[in-house]
Amino acid sequence: xxxxxxxxxxxDEGMDDIDPALFENAYTKVIRPAFxxxxxxxxxxxxxxxxxxxxxxxxxxxxxNMLLANGxxxxxxxxxxxxxxxxxxxxxxxxxxxxxxVSGVSMLLSTQQIAYQLRDAGxxxxxxxxxxxxxxxxxxLQQLPDLQIIIAARAASFLPGFEAKVSPQEGRTVRIFxxxxxxxxxxxxHPEVDVTPDDIAYLQYTGxxxxxxxxxxxxxxxxxADLLIYRKWLDWKDGEVVGLSAFPFFHIAGLFVNICAIHxxxxxxxIPNPRDTDHICAEIEKYKPSLLxxxxxxxxxLMANPKFQTLDHSNxxxxxxxxxxFPEEAQKEFEKIVGKGxxxxxxxxxxxxxxxASNPVKGRKKLGSVGLPLINTDIRLLDPVSGEEVPxxxxxxxxxxxxxxxxxxxxxxxxxxxxxxxxxxxHTGDVAVQDEExxxxxxxxxxxxxxVGGYKVFSVKVEAILTEHPAVGTVALVGVSNPERxxxxxxxxxxxxxxxxxxxxxxxxxxxxxxxxxxxxxAPFEVPKYIEFMKELPLTLVGKxxxxxxxxxxxxxxxxxxxLRE
Numbered sequence: 001x002x003x004x005x006x007x008x009x010x011x012d013e014g015m016d017d018i019d020p021a022l023f024e025n026a027y028t029k030v031i032r033p034a035f036x037x038x039x040x041x042x043x044x045x046x047x048x049x050x051x052x053x054x055x056x057x058x059x060x061x062x063x064x065n066m067l068l069a070n071g072x073x074x075x076x077x078x079x080x081x082x083x084x085x086x087x088x089x090x091x092x093x094x095x096x097x098x099x100x101x102v103s104g105v106s107m108l109l110s111t112q113q114i115a116y117q118l119r120d121a122g123x124x125x126x127x128x129x130x131x132x133x134x135x136x137x138x139x140x141l142q143q144l145p146d147l148q149i150i151i152a153a154r155a156a157s158f159l160p161g162f163e164a165k166v167s168p169q170e171g172r173t174v175r176i177f178x179x180x181x182x183x184x185x186x187x188x189x190h191p192e193v194d195v196t197p198d199d200i201a202y203l204q205y206t207g208x209x210x211x212x213x214x215x216x217x218x219x220x221x222x223x224x225a226d227l228l229i230y231r232k233w234l235d236w237k238d239g240e241v242v243g244l245s246a247f248p249f250f251h252i253a254g255l256f257v258n259i260c261a262i263h264x265x266x267x268x269x270x271i272p273n274p275r276d277t278d279h280i281c282a283e284i285e286k287y288k289p290s291l292l293x294x295x296x297x298x299x300x301x302l303m304a305n306p307k308f309q310t311l312d313h314s315n316x317x318x319x320x321x322x323x324x325x326f327p328e329e330a331q332k333e334f335e336k337i338v339g340k341g342x343x344x345x346x347x348x349x350x351x352x353x354x355x356x357a358s359n360p361v362k363g364r365k366k367l368g369s370v371g372l373p374l375i376n377t378d379i380r381l382l383d384p385v386s387g388e389e390v391p392x393x394x395x396x397x398x399x400x401x402x403x404x405x406x407x408x409x410x411x412x413x414x415x416x417x418x419x420x421x422x423x424x425x426x427h428t429g430d431v432a433v434q435d436e437e438x439x440x441x442x443x444x445x446x447x448x449x450x451x452v453g454g455y456k457v458f459s460v461k462v463e464a465i466l467t468e469h470p471a472v473g474t475v476a477l478v479g480v481s482n483p484e485r486x487x488x489x490x491x492x493x494x495x496x497x498x499x500x501x502x503x504x505x506x507x508x509x510x511x512x513x514x515x516x517x518x519x520x521x522x523a524p525f526e527v528p529k530y531i532e533f534m535k536e537l538p539l540t541l542v543g544k545x546x547x548x549x550x551x552x553x554x555x556x557x558x559x560x561x562x563x564l565r566e
Contacts, residue, residue: 007372007438012362017376018232023225023403026195027259028097030224034265038239043262044086045287046270051086053265056093058188063094065186070149070173072124074099074193077203079123080250081105081114081132083272087153087177088249089258091127096201099193103203103215104250111136113213115143121203121215121410125149127177133166141169153177197221203410204252206350215410216351225403226353227259229374234318234361241266244283245293246274251542252354253322257293266291274298274543281307288315292338295543296326299334300474313338318361322346322354324544325442325460327467328368345370347440349428351419353404356428357440368464369439370432377402380425381434384446395443395458398432399425431458448547450479450489452525457491459547462528465521466493469514473498474537476545477528480554492554493528496537507533532557 044051078095130152152166202218247254347370348354359371381396390396408416443458450457459477474496479489538546
């Protein structure tokens with residue numbers, strides 16, 4: 001055990017490990033009490049349509065029985081390429097009930113990227129929007145001979161007067177989602193499939209810590225363990241939570257919120273477009289959720305909407321933030337709007353189902369910290385270069401061991417061995433500092449760490465300092481190879497300016513002002529050598545800053561424009 005889990009002294013009272021025997025189950029079995037106790041409760045709220053737990057149960061059973069009627073067996077992969085809408089939840093749950101494996105597919109991937117993922121997964125079914133049929137579906141099918149069934153849905157399929165219109169595809173079975181739900185020949189009874197803890201529930205694709213996207217195999221045991229751990233951590237009660245998440249279901253964070261919501265008979269308010277802050281504000285006003293879940297960048301977009309600032313947030317109990325660092329100053333501004341103590345930063349990754357650490361609910365929350373390692377979870381912090389365990393207060397890569405750690409990467413044993421060591425610790429790629437009370441503060445990703453003349457520059461630390469300058473709204477730090485010093489990098493800061501700030505001078509003068517500010521706060525090797533202002537910083541599919549794209553574009557941008565260099 002890494003330092004014998006000393007952080008347990010900082011836990012909320014009664015936060016003891018869960019008996020691992022409770023993880024030995026299948027998700028489809030542990031959720032049955034929710035459906036039995038709350039049959040009439042709204043499970044899903046979407047575009048003024050409410051789906052009860054009874055309706056969700058019957059619809060997902062029909063979907064499961066449709067798969068079985070088409071010869072699907074345990075372990076077959078069903079890929080779901082939909083926005084957050086009721087059909088996604090029905091297909092997800094029906095797939096699990098059939099003993100099959102769910103694989104979420106981002107709506108923003110290119111056709112070639114989707115083809116790669118489905119081919120790698122060996123997907124036999126694809127659930128997609130009908131608008132993909134004229135162009136994307138035929139192109140996909142040319143590359144996917146094993147794909148047997150395509151199920152077409154549309155965002156308005158739960159609204160009266162609309163029908164999905166799709167074209168036949170030679171040699172494949174094509175079903176319209178609404179027809180499946182109305183097919184009297186498909187039973188509404190739960191199928192008799194023996195799902196076990198070892199069965200793979202999810203094949204979640206991720207860039208991981210290295211290389212091409214890989215499918216993280218998450219078993220029912222993995223998923224149930226993280227579900228029960230986090231439910232106990234937050235003390236969520238059955239039937240009491242109304243949740244609104246801006247995470248898409250194809251992402252592990254959105255999927256996990258959904259997994260928890262169904263298990264505790266919560267009502268989910270579905271958000272198909274997480275960047276539509278006007279719609280989110282309208283849904284908050286209408287449903288008064290007790291739980292909000294999002295990435296920091298999208299929380300900051302909400303904060304910039306005047307409507308969000310004037311909403312009544314008294315019903316909100318918890319605002320979960322995950323997937324990327326939330327600058328401390330921005331956290332303080334956010335809590336001024338929603339209420340002090342409501343923001344809860346978490347740490348997770350696809351390969352750990354996803355959660356590893358969280359701030360306590362009742363105890364001390366440290367802004368800028370992702371909190372404490374969760375119950376039933378052990379961590380070690382290792383030097384990214386030497387691999388030796390680091391002392392408290394020294395940055396090290398978080399390596400985690402617990403029941404939530406994935407089975408491995410699908411079809412990639414060597415890549416699995418690269419991230420899960422011989423002692424069972426998953427090397428996360430997150431570099432953190434742990435204090436004497438056990439709280440973790442992320443300072444970088446191993447792949448984002450910048451090396452300047454042999455010194456390590458941790459981008460999260462520098463970004464947090466730069467955001468203290470009033471002109472800086474959002475900032476992303478990347479490293480660019482230094483042509484004059486092989487093996488060393490130049491620190492580049494991409495900045496999205498705060499629209500509320502006015503500067504009495506021109507752009508070069510403002511850059512100089514920011515550089516001067518940085519010199520007062522940072523070591524010389526940490527100070528950006530170049531500053532580039534951007535109207536909007538690029539975001540990934542789930543709203544995280546896209547540093548990969550910035551690293552790719554930085555050399556061209558800096559050579560094409562007049563940057564600032566010391």
